[in-house]
Amino acid sequence: MNKARVExxxxxxxxxxxxxxxxxxxxxEPGSGTSLAHELAKQWPSYAAYVVSFLTIGIIWINHTAxxxxxxxxxxxxxxxxxxxxxxxxxxxxxxxxxxAYLKATDGxxxxxxxxxxxxxxxxxxxxVMHRHLLLARVHFLHExxxxxxxxxxxxxxxxxxxxYAFATAVAALSPxxxxxxxxxxxxxxxLPATTGDTPPEAPIE
Amino acid sequence: MNKARVExxxxxxxxxxxxxxxxxxxxxEPGSGTSLAHELAKQWPSYAAYVVSFLTIGIIWINHTAxxxxxxxxxxxxxxxxxxxxxxxxxxxxxxxxxxAYLKATDGxxxxxxxxxxxxxxxxxxxxVMHRHLLLARVHFLHExxxxxxxxxxxxxxxxxxxxYAFATAVAALSPxxxxxxxxxxxxxxxLPATTGDTPPEAPIE
Amino acid sequence: MNKARVExxxxxxxxxxxxxxxxxxxxxEPGSGTSLAHELAKQWPSYAAYVVSFLTIGIIWINHTAxxxxxxxxxxxxxxxxxxxxxxxxxxxxxxxxxxAYLKATDGxxxxxxxxxxxxxxxxxxxxVMHRHLLLARVHFLHExxxxxxxxxxxxxxxxxxxxYAFATAVAALSPxxxxxxxxxxxxxxxLPATTGDTPPEAPIE
Amino acid sequence: MNKARVExxxxxxxxxxxxxxxxxxxxxEPGSGTSLAHELAKQWPSYAAYVVSFLTIGIIWINHTAxxxxxxxxxxxxxxxxxxxxxxxxxxxxxxxxxxAYLKATDGxxxxxxxxxxxxxxxxxxxxVMHRHLLLARVHFLHExxxxxxxxxxxxxxxxxxxxYAFATAVAALSPxxxxxxxxxxxxxxxLPATTGDTPPEAPIE
Numbered sequence: 001m002n003k004a005r006v007e008x009x010x011x012x013x014x015x016x017x018x019x020x021x022x023x024x025x026x027x028x029e030p031g032s033g034t035s036l037a038h039e040l041a042k043q044w045p046s047y048a049a050y051v052v053s054f055l056t057i058g059i060i061w062i063n064h065t066a067x068x069x070x071x072x073x074x075x076x077x078x079x080x081x082x083x084x085x086x087x088x089x090x091x092x093x094x095x096x097x098x099x100x101a102y103l104k105a106t107d108g109x110x111x112x113x114x115x116x117x118x119x120x121x122x123x124x125x126x127x128x129v130m131h132r133h134l135l136l137a138r139v140h141f142l143h144e145x146x147x148x149x150x151x152x153x154x155x156x157x158x159x160x161x162x163x164x165y166a167f168a169t170a171v172a173a174l175s176p177x178x179x180x181x182x183x184x185x186x187x188x189x190x191x192l193p194a195t196t197g198d199t200p201p202e203a204p205i206e
Numbered sequence: 207m208n209k210a211r212v213e214x215x216x217x218x219x220x221x222x223x224x225x226x227x228x229x230x231x232x233x234x235e236p237g238s239g240t241s242l243a244h245e246l247a248k249q250w251p252s253y254a255a256y257v258v259s260f261l262t263i264g265i266i267w268i269n270h271t272a273x274x275x276x277x278x279x280x281x282x283x284x285x286x287x288x289x290x291x292x293x294x295x296x297x298x299x300x301x302x303x304x305x306x307a308y309l310k311a312t313d314g315x316x317x318x319x320x321x322x323x324x325x326x327x328x329x330x331x332x333x334x335v336m337h338r339h340l341l342l343a344r345v346h347f348l349h350e351x352x353x354x355x356x357x358x359x360x361x362x363x364x365x366x367x368x369x370x371y372a373f374a375t376a377v378a379a380l381s382p383x384x385x386x387x388x389x390x391x392x393x394x395x396x397x398l399p400a401t402t403g404d405t406p407p408e409a410p411i412e
Numbered sequence: 413m414n415k416a417r418v419e420x421x422x423x424x425x426x427x428x429x430x431x432x433x434x435x436x437x438x439x440x441e442p443g444s445g446t447s448l449a450h451e452l453a454k455q456w457p458s459y460a461a462y463v464v465s466f467l468t469i470g471i472i473w474i475n476h477t478a479x480x481x482x483x484x485x486x487x488x489x490x491x492x493x494x495x496x497x498x499x500x501x502x503x504x505x506x507x508x509x510x511x512x513a514y515l516k517a518t519d520g521x522x523x524x525x526x527x528x529x530x531x532x533x534x535x536x537x538x539x540x541v542m543h544r545h546l547l548l549a550r551v552h553f554l555h556e557x558x559x560x561x562x563x564x565x566x567x568x569x570x571x572x573x574x575x576x577y578a579f580a581t582a583v584a585a586l587s588p589x590x591x592x593x594x595x596x597x598x599x600x601x602x603x604l605p606a607t608t609g610d611t612p613p614e615a616p617i618e
Numbered sequence: 619m620n621k622a623r624v625e626x627x628x629x630x631x632x633x634x635x636x637x638x639x640x641x642x643x644x645x646x647e648p649g650s651g652t653s654l655a656h657e658l659a660k661q662w663p664s665y666a667a668y669v670v671s672f673l674t675i676g677i678i679w680i681n682h683t684a685x686x687x688x689x690x691x692x693x694x695x696x697x698x699x700x701x702x703x704x705x706x707x708x709x710x711x712x713x714x715x716x717x718x719a720y721l722k723a724t725d726g727x728x729x730x731x732x733x734x735x736x737x738x739x740x741x742x743x744x745x746x747v748m749h750r751h752l753l754l755a756r757v758h759f760l761h762e763x764x765x766x767x768x769x770x771x772x773x774x775x776x777x778x779x780x781x782x783y784a785f786a787t788a789v790a791a792l793s794p795x796x797x798x799x800x801x802x803x804x805x806x807x808x809x810l811p812a813t814t815g816d817t818p819p820e821a822p823i824e
Contacts, residue, residue, distance in 0.1 A: 036726025314448025
């Protein structure tokens with residue numbers, strides 16, 4: 001099966017999920033008594049969560065293009081794992097809104113933050129599982145020959161990318177702010193171009 | 207007429223429908239008195255319906271790619287049947303939300319479940335009608351030569367795929383939970399890769 | 413300039429507009445006292461408007477593919493007219509919701525229906541203006557040679573397609589139901605495949 | 619890395635952002651006592667903002683296609699700057715809704731207008747930064763040879779495009795209506811085809 005429609009469908013779902021994030025930003029009711037500046041300032045968790053999720057989805061898209069670029073065909077097992085990955089991405093507008101709504105609350109804030117970083121952990125895990133399947137069980141679908149050592153190295157780097165999200169989920173019990181900060185730091189770390197500027201785009205999360 | 211834009215438009219509609227499902231997940235109001243964990247747990251029908259619909263739309267997309275891959279051109283009759291199929295897919299975020307909202311209600315729950323599985327039945331029927339049209343009335347548009355026996359076999363398998371949804375719709379009168387469970391079982395059955403892992407992706411729903 | 417991205421962008425906007433129509437369908441609040449069947453039955457204007465708008469946008473997409481297929485390149489004037497056309501399509505989820513909300517009201521129903529069919533008229537007009545520009549002022553961008561007679565005939569047929577919407581807008585003052593019925597009849601007329609089944613897809617609205 | 623998926627993803631995000639603008643148009647509640655005509659007339663800021671933002675996003679899409687057409691490959695630094703640009707576009711449905719909601723308010727209207735034109739300024743700035751990076755630091759990725767003089771001229775024109783938005787943001791303190799009018803004038807100026815009709819599409823904002 002040709003992979004062009006898989007790429008088009010994945011691009012569509014990821015582009016929609018990243019753009020739907022804007023629906024989590026709410027316009028304060030005019031004439032509510034307090035000033036607009038005050039109302040908008042109160043919503044800073046929504047803006048912070050928006051930026052972190054936007055960057056994170058953008059990075060996963062970059063990694064997704066890099067992962068699929070290696071393939072010359074797909075089969076049903078790959079379509080299935082790709083669908084699982086897309087589900088974990090498509091749900092992010094919800095977990096982002098949840099985290100933003102509860103960040104400053106005095107009840108539920110730890111659970112909301114844990115769900116947020118947990119959803120990012122799940123997304124990274126789905127990416128890892130799909131990548132592992134391609135590199136270990138579908139070697140004959142790859143364009144280029146990768147030695148077992150290279151493949152193990154790629155997957156090890158990929159697996160290490162799960163650690164910050166696992167840590168962020170764990171510290172949600174202590175501070176939801178810390179969870180958001182860690183997720184944001186991960187996004188900035190992978191989004192920023194390497195100083196050489198010529199790193200192959202698939203480098204980051206792997 | 208070239209089929210590339212038909213694929214692009216269909217990919218777009220299906221990708222949007224599958225991603226819009228997330229709008230059916232609602233963030234509980236902070237500070238509502240009960241704990242967030244309790245509020246989220248109460249919403250389990252929404253999460254279950256989300257997963258079932260996401261998988262189902264994902265499968266219909268896989269089957270759609272397989273169906274169109276066989277074609278080397280399209281005409282107005284195909285565009286029309288494709289539009290009908292897309293309408294049955296595009297409406298699923300509504301019927302999914304309806305089912306999720308009423309699953310635990312004490313009134314209307316049977317009707318809501320019947321509408322949900324009925325909408326999946328309608329989608330499968332639209333797929334079957336389009337597929338039948340291609341295989342019987344547009345044979346000269348197909349890339350490969352399929353013997354009448356092969357074509358009948360494909361359509362028979364396709365028609366059998368309607369039965370679980372018809373059954374799920376019928377049992378909605380008894381239990382909406384059973385309806386959801388059947389729809390979920392169908393989704394998992396078709397989504398899971400066959401054990402060989404090399405089944406052609408068009409096999410499942412046909 | 414290559415037309416591939418114009419097609420991709422137009423497919424995207426049209427696919428999103430047609431899929432966003434589902435957001436106009438509302439799930440009745442559970443436990444509102446009246447039966448779900450009754451509540452859903454009351455919403456029939458929303459379902460009727462959904463189907464009419466879905467078919468209409470689907471037809472305009474078919475005509476759009478046919479129109480662009482004739483071109484071998486685009487310039488800024490074409491991009492501008494295409495953007496105008498896309499704006500008239502992208503606004504349809506709003507005018508559809510407006511018509512559905514007011515169809516059974518005792519105040520505003522005539523205006524809402526006039527706005528609905530007026531928006532369809534505007535869309536057809538934008539299509540006509542763009543088509544006219546291509547056939548008269550951008551002849552050198554066309555793949556095929558069309559004689560002036562053929563071009564006039566195409567545009568005359570195209571212009572005649574405006575009449576039903578103009579009529580539907582006029583009768584909105586008498587009956588919004590009639591307006592919706594006319595718009596629905598137009599959609600069905602153009603959507604249904606011709607009996608030969610091999611009509612070139614660009615035939616309908618032109 | 620091939621640029622096809624970058625174009626597809628960007629087309630997706632921009633097409634979704636431009637189409638989501640329609641969610642900012644609200645259907646007045648039927649039976650609210652006042653006439654529908656009156657209610658709709660009261661919403662004119664929403665319609666004006668819709669048209670201005672639709673045109674502006676359409677123009678940035680035209681410029682984006684022109685910018686990417688010059689490239690024959692992309693690297694991580696380009697993907698990162700493109701993601702930043704897409705974020706400034708994806709947020710426009712929010713800032714548009716904010717401006718529309720406050721235009722006629724007696725409190726917060728200046729801030730809302732400043733945020734609106736500020737978001738357009740940010741978008742233009744992100745475009746300029748990305749364009750500058752391509753023309754100065756990624757010359758070896760360009761299809762065509764551009765002399766340093768040509769590149770400076772293109773960037774100077776591009777930088778001049780920031781001025782109207784900076785001015786519109788500054789005058790928001792005086793009159794939000796003036797801010798909207800300036801943003802609208804910019805959109806019309808760049809959207810309208812040049813009289814020759816054959817200007818290369820990348821001319822406008824650069």
